[in-house]
Structure formats: C-alpha cells, structure tokens
Amino acid sequence: MRLLNLIKGDIRFQFKYGFYLLFLIFSFIYIVTIKVLPISFQNTVGAILIFTDPTALGLIFMGAVIHFEISERTLNSICISPISPIEYLLSKVVSIALLSTFAGLLIGIFTQTINNYISFIIGIFIGSIIFSAIGLILAFKTSSMNQFILSVVPTMIFVILPGVAYIVALESVWYLFHPGIAVSELIINGNNAIFAVISLLLWLCIFVLLALRIVNRRFKNESGVF
Amino acid sequence: MNAIIKSFRVFILQLTKDGMLIMILIAPLLIGTIFKFGIPFLELQLTSYFDKEVILKDYFILFDLLLATLTPYLVSFAASMTMLDEFDSNLINHLCITPLGKKGYLISRVVLPILIAYIISIIIVSVFSITSWSFIMIISICLLTSLLSFTSTLIVFSFSKNKIEGLALAKLSGIVMIGIVVPFTLSSEVEYYFSLLPSFWIGKFTLELSFSYFLISFISILIWIYVLYRKFLLKLSK
Numbered sequence: 001m002r003l004l005n006l007i008k009g010d011i012r013f014q015f016k017y018g019f020y021l022l023f024l025i026f027s028f029i030y031i032v033t034i035k036v037l038p039i040s041f042q043n044t045v046g047a048i049l050i051f052t053d054p055t056a057l058g059l060i061f062m063g064a065v066i067h068f069e070i071s072e073r074t075l076n077s078i079c080i081s082p083i084s085p086i087e088y089l090l091s092k093v094v095s096i097a098l099l100s101t102f103a104g105l106l107i108g109i110f111t112q113t114i115n116n117y118i119s120f121i122i123g124i125f126i127g128s129i130i131f132s133a134i135g136l137i138l139a140f141k142t143s144s145m146n147q148f149i150l151s152v153v154p155t156m157i158f159v160i161l162p163g164v165a166y167i168v169a170l171e172s173v174w175y176l177f178h179p180g181i182a183v184s185e186l187i188i189n190g191n192n193a194i195f196a197v198i199s200l201l202l203w204l205c206i207f208v209l210l211a212l213r214i215v216n217r218r219f220k221n222e223s224g225v226f
Numbered sequence: 227m228n229a230i231i232k233s234f235r236v237f238i239l240q241l242t243k244d245g246m247l248i249m250i251l252i253a254p255l256l257i258g259t260i261f262k263f264g265i266p267f268l269e270l271q272l273t274s275y276f277d278k279e280v281i282l283k284d285y286f287i288l289f290d291l292l293l294a295t296l297t298p299y300l301v302s303f304a305a306s307m308t309m310l311d312e313f314d315s316n317l318i319n320h321l322c323i324t325p326l327g328k329k330g331y332l333i334s335r336v337v338l339p340i341l342i343a344y345i346i347s348i349i350i351v352s353v354f355s356i357t358s359w360s361f362i363m364i365i366s367i368c369l370l371t372s373l374l375s376f377t378s379t380l381i382v383f384s385f386s387k388n389k390i391e392g393l394a395l396a397k398l399s400g401i402v403m404i405g406i407v408v409p410f411t412l413s414s415e416v417e418y419y420f421s422l423l424p425s426f427w428i429g430k431f432t433l434e435l436s437f438s439y440f441l442i443s444f445i446s447i448l449i450w451i452y453v454l455y456r457k458f459l460l461k462l463s464k
Contacts, residue, residue, distance in 0.1 A: 017390045022398060029401070064393040071314040071389075145307035145389060146244040153249075 058132025123186025258354030
C-alpha cells in the first residue's frame with residue numbers, strides 16, 4: 001500500500017513538472033514525423049523513435065529528479081521516514097516506466113507500428129526500468145547536471161546505439177544477451193521474443209540490485225544510521 | 227568587469243572539473259572530421275551504388291550549417307545546466323546581490339562563453355566545411371547560430387522553476403532549432419508554418435544566400451532575446 005502511494009506521489013510529481021505534457025508534445029511530433037514517411041520506413045523509424053525516446057526517458061530524467069531531490073533536501077526527509085530503499089527505488093523506476101509505456105503505446109497505436117501488444121508493452125516497461133535504474137545509479141554518482149549528462153553518454157553509445165543498429169540491420173539470437181538489443185527485439189516483436197524476455201529479466205535483476213546498493217548506501221549516509 | 231571575469235573563470239573551472247569543457251572542445255572536432263571525410267565518401271559510395279550523379283550533395287550546406295550550430299549549442303546547453311544547478315542551490319540569488327549583478331551573471335555564464343564558442347565555431351567551419359562558403363558567409367552563419375543558442379539557454383532557464391522543468395524545456399528547446407532543417411526538407415507551401423522560428427530564417431539564408439533573409443533572422447533572434455531576457459530578469463526578481 002505504501003509503495004502504491006509512493007508511485008502515485010511520483011506520478012503526481014512528474015505530472016506537475018510537465019513530463020506528461022512534454023511527452024504528449026513529443027509523441028505528437030513523432031506521430032506526424034512517422035506518418036509523413038514512406039510506408040516502407042514507418043515500422044523501422046517508429047521502433048527506433050519509441051526505443052530511443054519514451055523507453056530511454058528515465059536515463060536522462062532520473063538525473064534531474066535525483067539531483068533536484070538532493071538539492072531540496074527531500075531525500076533527507078525520505079531517509080528518516082518509514083520508506084525503505086527498495087520502495088523508494090521501485091516507486092521511482094515504476095512511475096517512469098508507466099509514463100514510458102503510455103507514451104510508447106500512444107506513438108505505436110496512432111502510427112500502427114505495433115506488431116504484438118504483449119511483447120511491445122513488456123519490452124518498453126522492463127527496458128524503461130533498466131534505463132531508469134542506470135540513470136539513478138549515475139545520478140547518485142555525480143554531483144552536477146553537466147557531470148550527469150556526460151556520464152550518460154557511454155550508456156547511449158554502448159546500450160542504445162546497438163539497439164538501434166539491431167532494429168535497422170542486425171539479426172542474430174546471440175545479440176539478445178545485450179540489454180538494448182533485447183528491448184529492441186521485443187518492441188519489433190522479432191522471432192526470439194522469449195529469449196529476449198529472459199535476457200532482459202537477468203539485466204533487470206543486475207541493474208536493480210546495483211541501483212539498490214547505491215540507494216541503500218545513500219539512505220545510510222543521509223540518515224546517519226550506520 | 228573584474229567581477230564578471232572572476233565569475234567567468236569559476237564557470238570555466240566548473241566545466242573543466244565536470245569534464246564538460248573537454249567534451250565541448252572535442253565533439254566539434256570529431257563531428258567535423260566525420261562530416262569532412264565521411265560525408266563525401268558516403269556520397270561517392272551511394273552515387274556509384276545507385277548509379278546516380280547526386281544524392282547527398284544538395285544537403286552538404288545543411289551539414290555545414292549543423293556544424294556551425296554544434297559548438298554554440300553545446301556551450302549553451304552546458305551553461306543552462308550550470309545555471310539550473312546554481313538556481314536550485316540558491317547560489318544565483320547570492321551572486322546577483324554581489325557587484326556581479328544579474329546582468330553580470332548572465333554575461334559571465336552565457337554571453338562570454340557563447341562569444342568564445344562563436345570564434346571556435348568560425349574556426350571549425352572554416353577547417354571542416356564541405357562546401358565553398360566565403361569567410362563573410364561563415365562569419366554571418368556562425369553569428370546567427372551563436373545568437374540562436376543564446377535564445378535556447380534563455381528559454382531553458384527563464385521558463386523553468388527547477389532543473390527538472392529545465393531538462394524538460396531543454397528537450398523542448400530542440401524544437402526551436404528544428405527550423406534549420408525545414409527549408410531543406412519541406413515544400414514551399416508548408417515551410418512557412420515555421421516562419422515564427424528564427425532558425426527557419428537561418429535555414430532560408432543558408433539555402434538562398436539572400437541578405438534579406440540574414441536581416442530577418444538577425445532581427446527575429448534579437449526580438450526573441452529581448453522578450454526572453456525580460457523573462458530572465460523576472461525570474462531572478464522573484
């Protein structure tokens with residue numbers, strides 16, 4: 001119940017700071033862009049845009065959210081409340097994943113680029129949690145927004161770029177060990193969706209555990225409990 | 227003046243510490259090299275593969291224009307992020323009541339850095355250009371793209387209450403820059419829907435090389451800067 005209230009609070013917070021409005025505007029722009037393209041390109045471009053923007057939105061925005069909470073001392077208050085680190089982490093990543101899925105579905109439905117709704121939703125939802133967990137780790141490890149933006153660049157190169165390349169040209173079941181490629185596979189509903197889900201669940205565990213370790217340590221430091 | 231120089235030095239030190247300065251200096255060189263050697267090579271491969279005379283050549287000017295935009299835009303982005311950090315930690319209010327003042331703060335964080343970015347941009351475009359732009363043309367284009375980047379920082383900072391809204395606006399301010407590619411991609415009946423964006427007129431100027439388009443771009447950017455500067459002062463007065 002507490003987790004549910006935390007998620008609701010985070011969604012309200014994201015709504016207030018214009019995340020939903022921003023992604024409505026961008027979804028509209030993407031829909032128009034995809035619609036004016038030749039039909040043969042629409043599926044590929046649609047998948048790339050959905051993968052690189054709504055799915056990966058947590059990667060960038062988590063930095064602003066965490067840095068803002070640190071500067072406003074919100075984190076200090078949370079640390080001394082009954083909220084546990086796992087609840088804090090889950091509320092952050094799940095609330096962003098819901099927005100990602102909502103924006104992804106909006107673009108996919110209006111451009112008719114969704115091949116399989118189940119794999120599409122699973123891909124965006126888990127992918128978004130992974131990206132948000134990475135964003136959260138990087139946000140806690142950096143002290144300024146410029147530092148954070150720079151720290152995101154390697155993730156973009158090593159996780160997002162291969163995912164885009166996979167949508168455009170590649171095709172091999174072995175590539176699915178890569179998290180970005182596994183998300184792409186689910187968004188385009190490729191032939192190895194089951195394998196992609198297994199790979200993603202493994203990556204999900206790794207990144208969520210890593211993020212949890214960071215949050216745990218931060219909670220201990222902020223609350224003064226050792 | 228002394229306060230402005232000192233504040234500017236702090237800003238540069240901060241960028242160096244964050245690693246952003248290296249990125250700002252290296253990225254244009256890297257992308258310039260890719261454009262200079264990669265694009266003509268790609269054109270050669272594409273034309274021989276599809277057996278056509280020209281495929282990308284008509285868009286070479288657009289690549290030069292993007293290169294002219296890159297350095298000032300990176301600098302303006304870094305400035306926006308620093309200003310958002312400083313606003314959230316309440317540092318700006320403290321700085322503005324020192325001899326630096328609001329105007330001095332803006333000069334040290336945005337005007338001076340963009341002025342330097344303007345000079346770097348001229349050098350980058352002169353070295354890596356893949357078209358035959360004259361030096362006057364390079365100076366004019368870089369002036370417009372630098373001023374345009376200035377508006378981008380003002381949008382991000384003036385309309386946001388904190389760094390979360392700031393980052394959302396930074397993403398949205400990309401739309402302000404999108405006008406650059408409009409004259410190259412859309413038909414003449416549709417393109418004028420973007421005429422409120424100064425970037426659209428920069429694209430038109432680059433494509434048609436008419437002085438009147440330079441004038442329209444310049445004046446429209448100045449109007450945007452005036453309106454946004456009022457908003458900037460209003461935010462700092464709260």
